[in-house]
Amino acid sequence: MRDTLRSWAETPTRRRIVDFVERVSGVGPGAVPAAERVAVFDNDGTLWTEKPMPTQLHYIVQQWAAAASADPALAERQPYAAAVGGDFGWLSDAVDKHYAGDDSDLKLLIGAILTSTDGVAVQDYERAVAEFYRSARHPTLGTPYRGAVYQPMVELLRYLEAHGFSCYIISGGDRDFMRPITSEYYGIPPERVVGSAVGLSYDAESAEVRYGATFDFMDDGPMKPVRIWTRIGRRPILAAGNSNGDIEMLRYTQGSPDSLALLIHHDDTSGRGDAPYDSGAERALAAAAEHDFTVVSVRDDWTSVFVPQAAAGTA
């Protein structure tokens, strides 16, 4: 089992992870039954990079640019104007403003997202998203999006599974935008993907489940423990996040008798392609010090960052 975390440096962080996993999966007094070995992972910024912007913005911008081409009146308004102009700054600023407590631009974004899927059958959206992933390239890495996945985290998922854990994604991102690729990228099937959700309804005429025009919930902050209970029905024993929106999930996990709370810290200035930033993680880093989260330093704890190009594919 020694070499299954091979992209993790020999640091106290790695030792703490291995000690925890061996303890709960062993036969000693700290053993936890396999069914209770639940691990939860944030996605953007935890399992793959969220810079320069969350992947879904890339997809949505393509949709909006196409819609504005078909209807020039749309191109006068945000967020369509930003999409047509390639103004990714405005779009990612909207997300940053959300983390800073200002949801005004995010609401414009969400409204336009809802418009784009209103009435669409969930399996048609699934196909459109899968098609996007087949052709899109990450804007700074230049690879398919699979190349934006953190190799050490994939190794951690496999290491946990080998020790009887069940791994889930608990993300603020759109659940149905993740599901088409989580099996391939992370080995996590759709039923273990928890995220934000648009309201759904059943259309008896066509026997299809379709998106509605309203947002159901944002799976972030205090909603993450709620969704964990709703979907899993157990309190996790391991959680990993990277931002202010993960604090409650990490704290909830620490309510288990034995637990490990990991906070990925994007501090790598060595030019390996992962942008260093603390924006949106300020409170999480402070909580880490107060509550003994295990901070994972991209710079010091990871010997490699992204999945290799060959594994990432070039199709």
Added chain:
Amino acid sequence: MRDTLRSWAETPTRRRIVDFVERVSGVGPGAVPAAERVAVFDNDGTLWTEKPMPTQLHYIVQQWAAAASADPALAERQPYAAAVGGDFGWLSDAVDKHYAGDDSDLKLLIGAILTSTDGVAVQDYERAVAEFYRSARHPTLGTPYRGAVYQPMVELLRYLEAHGFSCYIISGGDRDFMRPITSEYYGIPPERVVGSAVGLSYDAESAEVRYGATFDFMDDGPMKPVRIWTRIGRRPILAAGNSNGDIEMLRYTQGSPDSLALLIHHDDTSGRGDAPYDSGAERALAAAAEHDFTVVSVRDDWTSVFVPQAAAGTA
């Protein structure tokens, strides 16, 4: 594999089940990848008896009788008066009226249910429900509730699993009232239990998820396909139900290229302990004829009905 459905008679129903399962799990042109072999089951009336009343009513009545003892003013009002007086008829009528389209008494019931769990931590409720199941006896069978489980359906669950299926419960009952016993009774873990839900919130002070004072949704009728997509992210290929509230789930499942829709029909007058009734299933039986659901006759298709007493336990 022949003897794994040993409580199923040699009828066309059994043949249709076996043919379907062998086709989708085989290597021929009708094969379905294992990951897509999703089967969904209603609970009350499908996996165990719902007569003389859904099990949760038994639990709630105990809670209400205790509350009314502590506060005599409560004993003047419904549903507490019915609880104190042992008037199970009023309570089960409330559920029957719901299936007939009149929710007035059901709303009284739900209001009192919400009052009883408002502010309670989900894991405290889990413990209270588990304790109930350890001591309670089914009112007509006289056994622990495990003895109210349909033996042929447990065999079907195991048969499907042996052929690579993942089995879920999709019930109108309270999700968190089922989860404490589904692993033991059915071999279905909590993360595969989908049901009606009370609203939840995260209490950061205690790091607990707690019930609120509002109902979140009733997982019945057209909500079943919605919750299937939300929780599983795939369209099932097999579904089993028994009442009007299962029609949409069965029809949704039939939208798969190959599928099996089972409708349990409670028609056994032979005195084996399963009450015969069509009430609440009238539209489902009509839909079965129209849409080619496979009707499972308790009388003709099952050689035994309930799990044996030894397996059911006597604790």
